[in-house]
Amino acid sequence: MADDVRTHYELYPYPHYPLLASVRRCDTYALNLTAVWTRFNGALPPRAAQRILIAGCGSFSPYPFSLANPHAAITALDLSERSLRRARLHCLLHGRTNVTFCRGDLLDAPLTGGPFGLIDAYGVLHHLDDPLAGLTALAGRLAPGGVLRLMVYSRYARREEESIRRAFHLLGITDPAAARRLIARAKPGSRLRRFVEASDEAAFDNGLADALLHPRVHTFRVGELLDLVRQSGLEPLLFAHHDALEDVGLETERLTALEASRRSPGNFILYAGRNVSGPCPDDRGSLVMLNPCLSRAVAPFNLGAVHIAPRLGAATPVLTRPERALLRGLRSPKPWDALSPACRALLPAYREALFLLQFRR
Numbered sequence: 001m002a003d004d005v006r007t008h009y010e011l012y013p014y015p016h017y018p019l020l021a022s023v024r025r026c027d028t029y030a031l032n033l034t035a036v037w038t039r040f041n042g043a044l045p046p047r048a049a050q051r052i053l054i055a056g057c058g059s060f061s062p063y064p065f066s067l068a069n070p071h072a073a074i075t076a077l078d079l080s081e082r083s084l085r086r087a088r089l090h091c092l093l094h095g096r097t098n099v100t101f102c103r104g105d106l107l108d109a110p111l112t113g114g115p116f117g118l119i120d121a122y123g124v125l126h127h128l129d130d131p132l133a134g135l136t137a138l139a140g141r142l143a144p145g146g147v148l149r150l151m152v153y154s155r156y157a158r159r160e161e162e163s164i165r166r167a168f169h170l171l172g173i174t175d176p177a178a179a180r181r182l183i184a185r186a187k188p189g190s191r192l193r194r195f196v197e198a199s200d201e202a203a204f205d206n207g208l209a210d211a212l213l214h215p216r217v218h219t220f221r222v223g224e225l226l227d228l229v230r231q232s233g234l235e236p237l238l239f240a241h242h243d244a245l246e247d248v249g250l251e252t253e254r255l256t257a258l259e260a261s262r263r264s265p266g267n268f269i270l271y272a273g274r275n276v277s278g279p280c281p282d283d284r285g286s287l288v289m290l291n292p293c294l295s296r297a298v299a300p301f302n303l304g305a306v307h308i309a310p311r312l313g314a315a316t317p318v319l320t321r322p323e324r325a326l327l328r329g330l331r332s333p334k335p336w337d338a339l340s341p342a343c344r345a346l347l348p349a350y351r352e353a354l355f356l357l358q359f360r361r
Helices: 003-011 025-031 033-041 062-068 081-093 131-139 159-170 176-185 191-198 205-212 222-231 248-260 321-328 341-352
Strands: 051-055 073-078 099-103 116-122 142-152 235-239 268-273 286-290 356-360
Touching (some): 003 081, 025 033, 033 116, 033 142, 033 268, 062 099, 131 142, 176 191, 176 205, 222 235, 222 248, 222 268, 235 248
Parallel strands (some): 073 099, 116 142
Antiparallel strands (some): 286 356
């Protein structure tokens, strides 16, 4: 039982967004179960897999997941009752009602059951005593073909924070007020002062606590992360951090070269799967459909270009009026053979961005 981590989040639920903070549904497109499943299986998810688990949901994630998946059964699991209360209230204030909230440890299988078509473990595994045991437990709850998204701290992206966090631990600093007193005494230009001035997290107590006062933190090199994934029985499918290459092998080589000079593009975001079938192999005979989260984004009343936040490591296509007009015709599945040449030209880039879904009949 992770009592120290639970206590930390009871004191400092994270993130601490205002309860009225909202997101556009189009910006949740990469959380849509149908889109993610189709990307890696080339087929729509079966009914038994239309369930989502948010493992370590914190105080906010259930809201965008519910927005992205209004008809899916979503289970939000967290150690902290205070985080769950805030997440539940956020959902209620925004009319999101398809989430079941559950307090407990992700290692406790009876709490959540399964199987799930999509599991999210964003910023969770690096706070466990045994990250491999945690990932293995989650992998066991995936349906065949299921996909798990994870984010863990990169060794070199987290280097400054970790040095400060360890120093605070040695000094016995355990609360934001004491940390801010020390920060106020830090010399201008010092490592501590530079970090705090550059960090958005450090501007509020809950963010400062999560960044610098957390009781348990692991960091990973890319090879360690991939070993963890494979030992859990999962297959790495796609890196999704900033500037990530689509090919896992090429991105691993790029990250390894960066790490040789003690650099990193940021923390690691990775999709991993269990017995996935792979993307739709052929165009002919397939169906193509708009990501359901983008229905309003392609509506005719949007007069200007629509910019959608990048979620898979690369910039997303800008939806201009002509492109939106083409995409509106794909709100329901359409045979590839019936697509116009203009739609077929859009397909590769839009499929890669998860804007369009292509799947077998």
